[in-house]
Amino acid sequence: MDLRSLIAPRVIVHAHCDIPCGIYDPTAAKVASDTVAKMVEKITGATGTDTASHNTFARSVQVKEEHAQICKKELLILWTDYFKPEHLEKYPKLHETFWKAAKLCSKNKQNVDAAAAAELQAAVKEIADIFWATKK
């Protein structure tokens, strides 16, 4: 038996908080949506035909794909874990807002569309504004 397992506690004490995990922040979704918009810009503006340019292009596509997915994941965490029924009472369009934002993540994965990227940024901002308003 190693030292670590020898001294490890067998009892858990809970510095408990009912809100699971506790730390919620829309910033991650915002960074992801901004990244998607930036990648759309890079993909659209790509001109080079050499290998390095192809590589950059492929990476931009991949990063766009990844961050659209990250954005969706972060939004779903806020939607399903942070927001509570009482928030819904105050913001009756909350579900619709999240649903549309999540759909926009998918749209941005499928397409290279500056308008869709801007829509996603706006949707994330709207959610962030609601989030911070609930923190006041």
Place this chain on the structure above:
Amino acid sequence: MRPATLLFRVAVTGPSMEPTVREGDWLLVRQLRRRPRVGEIVVATDPREPARLLVKRVAAISGDAVTVVGDRLDRSTDSRDFGAIPSSAIVGSPVLRYAPFDRIGLVR
């Protein structure tokens, strides 16, 4: 849950006692056989789930009723939600954080 020994080890989970103790801290807890004092950190059984131990700080004592709250008020479920706990629910008081290595120190 009552420990068999005067000193016992516990592992912390949850954010409510940050920054004093954090998720992943290992503490040495001394059984408390005297009355708790205001301001000290205690390990107590959860009144809503008696099989579970909580770690909180004593905010007030009124007769046998002990009000416990987390150090991090915005991330804590405590007496503000479940009310004061009886002093008999208090099991011990952490004295030492013995892991992780860079956080070794007295708990107060």
